Amino acid sequence: MDEMNSDLPTAVAAVMTSPQRLGVLRSVVPDMAVPDADFRELAEIAADLFSAPIALVTLVDMRHQWFKAAAGTTETQALSTESFCVHAIAAPSNEVFVVGDASTDPRFAGLPQVTSAPLLRFYAGAPLLIDDQPVGTICVFDIKPRRNLPQQLLVQLQRLSRAAAALFKLKHEARQRALKEAALSREEQRHAMALDAANVGSWLWDIRSGSVSCNPAMLRMFGMPPAGVAQARDIFNTIHPEDRIATLSKLRSAMTRDEEYDGTFRVASTGRWLLGRGRVHERDANGKPTLFLGINIDVTNEQISAQRTRLLLRELNHRVKNTLAMLQSLARQTLRQTSDPREFMTAFAGRLQSISEAHGLLSDHEWGEIHLSALLAKQLAPHVRDYARQIEIHKDEILLGPDQAVGLGLVLHELATNAAKYGSLGVPNGKIVLTARGVDEDGHRVLHMTWTEVGGPPVREPARRGFGSILIERSLDKVMGSSVKIEFLPAGLTAIVRLPL
Template identity: 80%
Template sequence: MNKKNSGLAAAMAAILTSPQRLEVLRSVAPDMAVPDADFRELAEMAADLSGASIALVTLVDAQHQWFKAAAGTCGTQALAAESFCVHTIAGPLDDVLVVGDASADPRFSSLPQVAGAPFLRFYAGVPLVIDEQPIGSICVFDVKPRHDLGPQFRTQMRRLARVAASLFELKHEACQRALKEAAISREEQRHAMALDAANVGSWLWDVRSGSVSCNPAMLRMFDMRPAGIVQARDVFTAIHHEDRKATLSKLRSAMAQDEEYDGRFRVAATGRWLLGRGRVHERDASGKPTLFLGINIDVTEEQVSTQRTRLLLRELNHRVKNTLAMLQSLARQTLRQTSDPQEFMTAFAGRLQAISEAHGLLSDHEWSDIHLSALLAKQLAPHVRDYGRQLEIHKDEILLGPDQAVGLGLVLHELATNAAKYGSLSVPNGKVVVTARGVDEDGRRVLHMTWTEVGGPRVSEPAKRGFGSILIERSLGKVMGSSAKVEYLPAGLTAIVRLPL
């Protein structure tokens, strides 16, 4: 091989393996091995222009020449090293390579398609150039030598090459655009699904037309049926009438001052609370808002919890005041019964503990109803050694309100304290029988409870009533229609309690 041929081979190898050229090729035509009918007419135009029997639009990578479109042949590829077009892309970028008779040209005479079937003779090709890199060619072949092509032919072939290159770029841009749009669509779908799953209503209000575009979660929140177009007036009408004026005022203020809208309101149809947030997304040339973008979140549970907490605080404040008054009265009455400080502290501390136990149960249940069984266990357990043996309890399932629980708790404490000091719980074999039944009286539920001490010392009625007896009778004074009576029977003390529920 002489120096000239050696240099030509090196140039063609360099252009075939050029990283820059291959990068542009793979970027513009990642599917280079797949024929494309969009280029078919360009190949046919090249054949008509030259009168040749074969025309191709090709892409050339490091090893193969791929036919994106062909006229006059069923072939789809060839080896790059054995192709005419490798010489075309290795030459000047705007040149037309014309071979009048390949059999007489030492560069091509030994090629299989020249020395053998189909015995190609004529060839003309122009590089397809993108980003200054030759990625392929548009070319024509014939089995007869041709030497009669004028300058007009070269001009038209160059034009066809530029059109083919532009078409590759346009198709690449369209493909990239479609991929981006698909990615955006997927992202929008993910966002929409995430908002719907999180029950977040999103909306876009076209201020000029009054229409509102929103997601399904928004429609569910406002109890509105799916519709093609939702009008802003329908959304505003769906807001509870007590909250509508304030909500619209906040919305107008946010639009006028270019601030974020932030408001809470109820939906008229469901009563559920929504948190709304948003701001102007677009204004016209005069500064008037045209688009308002926002979201809504269902905050009913939070709102209900806040209201419940406020009610509980008010209830607690009321109970604390009542309890302080009760404690002051207990302290005064206990002092009247004893002048011994130690005896006072013991008696007062026990009564204070009884109130505390009742308050603790009520607090655990957020100052709602508590079970009688829980109150019995809290007040009686500290005064017995064996709860199951020393207490025999027969009861219905009874619920007590706060006033009933505090008052009855004091009664039970006084009865148990007295029984542990002087009554049936002061001896090993004594016990207390408690019977508690809920009965209906004139359409109202009433607790009838009997406390009976058995197996204890013989009982006689005291000459003077102590504060404990007085406290038992007066502890239920805050519950209208209640009563508590103590009877000193010889077999054991008996107390009868009537308590409206």
């Protein structure tokens, strides 16, 4: 037993230390040590009923008696071992506990408040029952003994105790509701902040009134002022005219069939793409939708990406068809030039690799434009031992489209292959001098490129033109206005390329 309660009778101490009683007390009134003005009128009513100088509304834990409200005293607490109320809450019948004259009652005669000021004599206390546990009392004191109290007074004191217990319970429930509401408010605020941070628009459409409650992200998406509430017709009017009918049709279908709405549309003022999702949140007694809840997400980047992917696939499909046709032509022409399978495979594989290198560069740039310098390095590096020494380049910054890159790649491959076999790249001190300039001709950009072999063996024009020469001159046929001219000068082969960009 707790040493603070060692002076109390066993039965009283058992009630005082009951875990069930203390659990209810601490749960329902966590601030038991703090006076509460809401109970003062109950204490004053009790004092008036008994014409008593002192009245209290108390709570009792294991060690202390706390005065939640008091009339006739400024004290706020007392030790439980010096308390009348501990006996009141331990009474088995939960009836009003009465002490007529404390000075003659051995349980109280030695208490300080009985032997000295204020010299208490009379006590009447009714237990406060919360969840069937006696947690305190409403009580009155007098400095004069009293005998033969009217039963009606005791009944009234019990009624006050029930009122005090109910008030404690109501305040507890209100406190719990406030905590739940605060937690819910924090959760709602957190969700709202998360939606806004993620740029997710949320909305609740009151179908009967036509009003739509929106978060700031939703209004920003539709280019509307940050009012918090908008009219549905105003929001619908912001949708791009080409998408409006389909969007409204999907909304009506979702409401009629009780399905989820899922649609993508553009905002007319910005051209941004929005994904909308939602469903009916509430219906009336007749089953008609009254509230529609949903979200919107900006999917402009995804739409652009999807459109780019579709364009790339179409471009790739077009390029594959062209490439296959080119490969068929290359295979036929190469085969005509040689009956040796090994020589055919060597020549054809080199040309195939040239096309592959150009395609690889274009693929890395999503079939857009590539730099001439990148194409030169890809096509010429396999044919030289020292690129920096054997390839001398003087050029402007030139960008090539897909047709220009594939065609010019083949031209460079054939020139480099020929130079490695018969020309300047086949001797130790030979090199290639390349000049490439972009010039304006009648408002159009044109590449003028000159290939000059330097330091190679003497050159003579061949008696018969081979497939390599034909391929060099015809590789750019797909580019209107292009041309390649080969000159077999004694000092070295020269090729002049004109290529509209």
